[in-house]
Amino acid sequence: MPWTELRITTDSTHAEALSDALFALGALSVSIEDAAAGTQDEQPIFGEPGEPVDQMWAHSVVVAHLDEDMDPALTAAAAANAAGIGVPRYETVTVQEQDWVRLTxxxxxxxxxxxxxxxxxxxxxxxxxxxxxxxxxxxxxxxxxxxxxxxxxxxxxxxxxxxxxxxxxxxxxxxxxxxxxxxxxxxxxxxxxxxxxxxxxxxxxxxxxxxxxxxxxxxxxxxxxxxxxxxxxxxxxxxxxxxxxxxxxxxxxxxxxxxxxxxxxxxxxxxxxxxxxxxxxxxxxxxxxxxxxxxx
Structure with a gap:
C-alpha cells in the first residue's frame, strides 16, 4: 500500500508546533528536516549527550506520513491552525510500499x-x-x-x-x-x-x-x-x-x-x-x- 508524505516548509519558530499538531491529527510519523539538506547550505546541528537539541534549522521541512484516510490539504490547514499560523507552503509525495528492513x-x-x-x-x-x-x-x-x-x-x-x-x-x-x-x-x-x-x-x-x-x-x-x-x-x-x-x-x-x-x-x-x-x-x-x- 502506498503512503502519502506531506512535506510542509516552515521556519524554526513553528516547526515543532506543526510537528506536534500533525501527531495530534493522527499522522503515522513526523520528522523535521533541514530544508537545505543535500546543498552547500546544509547545516548540521547537535545536542549535548543526554540533552535535547536546543536549536532548529532556520528553514525546515516538517515531514508527515499520513494514513490513507487523511486528506493532505485539510491536514496541512488544520496543523497550521493549531500552530497559530496561516496555511504554509507544502507538497505531497507518494511513497510506495517497500521492504523497509532490507532498505535500511x-x-x-x-x-x-x-x-x-x-x-x-x-x-x-x-x-x-x-x-x-x-x-x-x-x-x-x-x-x-x-x-x-x-x-x-x-x-x-x-x-x-x-x-x-x-x-x-x-x-x-x-x-x-x-x-x-x-x-x-x-x-x-x-x-x-x-x-x-x-x-x-x-x-x-x-x-x-x-x-x-x-x-x-x-x-x-x-x-x-x-x-x-x-x-x-x-x-x-x-x-x-x-x-x-x-x-x-x-x-x-x-x-x-x-x-x-x-x-x-x-x-x-x-x-x-x-x-x-x-x-x-x-x-x-x-x-x-x-x-x-x-x-x-
Missing amino acids: QAQFEPIRISQRLWITPTWHTAPDPDAINIVLDPGLAFGTGSHPTTRLCLQWLDAHLHRDERVLDYGCGSGILAIAASKLGAGATHGVDIDPQAMLASRQNAEQNGVGIGFFLPDAAPAGEYDVVIANILTNPLKALAPMLAGRVRPGGRIALSGILAEQETEIRAHYAQWFSLADSAQEEGWICLWGTRHG
Whole structure:
C-alpha cells in the first residue's frame, strides 16, 4: 500500500508546533528536516549527550506520513491552525510500499577503519576475515563507526593502544570504542555513559563480539586510574568533565578526546594543558581527535 508524505516548509519558530499538531491529527510519523539538506547550505546541528537539541534549522521541512484516510490539504490547514499560523507552503509525495528492513540494511555497508580494523553489520559477511572485525548494527545508541569522531577515535586506538593496557571509554554510546580496545588487546576495559539505553546497547554489542567489558552509569562506575581514557563526547561536556577525566588517567597515561570541532581545538588544548602534554591532533571533515600524556 502506498503512503502519502506531506512535506510542509516552515521556519524554526513553528516547526515543532506543526510537528506536534500533525501527531495530534493522527499522522503515522513526523520528522523535521533541514530544508537545505543535500546543498552547500546544509547545516548540521547537535545536542549535548543526554540533552535535547536546543536549536532548529532556520528553514525546515516538517515531514508527515499520513494514513490513507487523511486528506493532505485539510491536514496541512488544520496543523497550521493549531500552530497559530496561516496555511504554509507544502507538497505531497507518494511513497510506495517497500521492504523497509532490507532498505535500511542496504544503507549500512561494512566500514574500513584502518588496515586491520573493520566495522561490519551482522547481515554482512566480513570483507576481510583476517582483520579485526567489530560486529555492530545501527541501534539505540550513538556510535556505529560512520561518524568522523568515532572513526578518528578508532584509528587512534589502533595506532596507539598497547597490549594489556587498562582502558576507560567515557561516553561509550554503543560501546564501540571499548569493544575495539578489547579486541585490539587491551586489558581491563570499562565503559561509562549517562544514558541507560547506552548501557543496554553496549552490553548487547559486547556480548555479540565475544568480549568481556564492564559498562556503568557514572555513579556506579568503579574507582581507579587507567592507562588510557578515551572520551568521544562534545566540547562543552569535555570542558565540564576535564578534572574528573584527568583524575582517571594514571601519571604517564594517555587521554584521547574527540567530538571537537576544528575551531574549538585551541580552547580544549588550553583547558587540558594543566594535566596533559598534548600531542598533535587528527582531523576529518572538520572534526578533530586530540590526545596527550598525563603529567607525572
